[in-house]
Amino acid sequence: MTSYRITLLAGDGIGPEIMAVAVAVLKAVAPQFGLTFDFTSALMGGAAIDATGDPLPPETLVTCRQSDAVLLAAIGGYKWDNLPRHLRPETGLLGLRAGLGLFANLRPAQILPQLIDASSLKPEIVSGVDIMVVRELTGGIYFGQPKGIFSTASGEKRGVNTMAYTESEIDRIGRVAFETARQRGKKLCSVDKANVLEVSQLWRDRINGLAQDYPDVELSHLYVDNAAMQLVRAPKQFDTIVTGNLFGDILSDAAAMLTGSIGMLPSASLGSAGPGVFEPVHGSAPDIAGQNKANPLAMVLSAAMMLRYGLHQPGPAQAIEQAVFTVLDQGKRTRDLMGPGMTLLGCQEMGQALLDVL
């Protein structure tokens, strides 16, 4: 019997509803694979602000550090949008990434054949798209110093952020990306803006340097503007993409939207040691919170990513993914993906459908 301690950060909006489904699914697969899960809930985001005044209370970080993996549902909402920055839900998220050293963010964007019509792109352009964006998550312009709003000599204000990467930061994410590409289609595209930015020049040089350790992976480079174009024009050309924090934020969302069904997309954030954080790509959807309308499948697939990438348990990960495909094959859909001839389910009913399959 292998036992894992899992921290649950249900967060805000639809977070608690979709988290409940993921937990039920994990409990259902556990015995079949000789696993037990020990779940501990902790506060984060708006829920934590309301309860403690801090979007990431120190106890939460301690609980996360003591666990084997962290499931995060969704944070944020209108209610907290006008607080000063250090009290905003997003600040808690950045603190969690930094606090757990989660430098590698894996963001798959895969078109499922059952959902191809959800895409705003033509089916022939997106059928078979299967992209993994490997985004650097604890460096770059998100954390670079100096940053702030300063006064200039002339008395004007000047806003400043610094995009910076060291060689070791680039190497570390580069290796994760090459390893990831090796497990997939063996094609890695590194995205930068090396024709303008020095930080990108260093990025490109280091990625080129790593390539000799991965002769089986075909490496290419694109400028970020061209990458954004190519994702729209011909997304099938991509297998694995590696890029910095800011470009990864933009491109992983663009890639996600190619599928038309971001209610289906999970993500994993990993460090070099300690627990990873697994969360859906979508937000907290405050407008439908508490109405049993949310799509829990991205959260469930995040639990599968946790099993695969965080706990190295591919068996139950695959069982969960298979259950998701099966309910889709059965024509079961939540509101966001509803279409003619399909069966509309609420969040809880979708969870039950998964349990019925498992």
Added chain:
Amino acid sequence: MTSYRITLLAGDGIGPEIMAVAVAVLKAVAPQFGLTFDFTSALMGGAAIDATGDPLPPETLVTCRQSDAVLLAAIGGYKWDNLPRHLRPETGLLGLRAGLGLFANLRPAQILPQLIDASSLKPEIVSGVDIMVVRELTGGIYFGQPKGIFSTASGEKRGVNTMAYTESEIDRIGRVAFETARQRGKKLCSVDKANVLEVSQLWRDRINGLAQDYPDVELSHLYVDNAAMQLVRAPKQFDTIVTGNLFGDILSDAAAMLTGSIGMLPSASLGSAGPGVFEPVHGSAPDIAGQNKANPLAMVLSAAMMLRYGLHQPGPAQAIEQAVFTVLDQGKRTRDLMGPGMTLLGCQEMGQALLDVL
């Protein structure tokens, strides 16, 4: 008789071929509107590197400054890709923007009904799309100091660029954007990353401040990751977009690619005084250079933008745009846009077709 001095920067690759078409078209419309053009050619990009060792020779900048407007075709190519950065064609382009103070880049992305099938998006998603991206062009991370590759205390290299905006830089581009929106659909979406970046926080505050001078324009804000998503998901929601240099680089290219026909898209770069620069969005396409295969229509539409935004001559601008629509209606296409039932034309023949209409 109004006379204008126009500097021609034909540049590299297909540049000279498409420039020749634009010049012929300008000469054809001139007499009908009582205009004369005095054209002067100057060196820029790879052509300038080969001739003088400098991608933007000082004489070129002098010639541009003495003119009423600058037409630029395309620069760059494999041949110059491995030169040190200060000798690269793109460095000449950045120097031209800085040297002429071209802080406002207008990048339209419009779906023409004749070319809707060229889009990788479904026709119902893109039909009627008409977006103007107003990109700040002489500030932000493209020019911010400090920048470079430095050694850290531990002996590692660290690449650094600085994203910075002052209040006056933001106000200046903000006003151009509000004025532009006012001439169009009266909707302005400002794009930033204010949930993470201080420079974006200042950006958002200043844009909000300007809004009171433009009560007839409806202002909204999006984070850049969400903007990239929304462009893919539902591009018709956008009218005018304003954003900084880097985000504008990425989003204007993504918006351009929604049309599927970047061989059709012009751009204008304007300063507060002095000549603007007008150029197609596409590159120099070295693979088809000199083969009479290039699509000259983006270059021709850039000449129309020059008339409209640079020389304040909407009459001939409209005549040129109308001629372009007419040849498309006639089913005439260059190779990049060729489709069933259409007539394939070379670059020169497309130019002749325009002259026949004018």
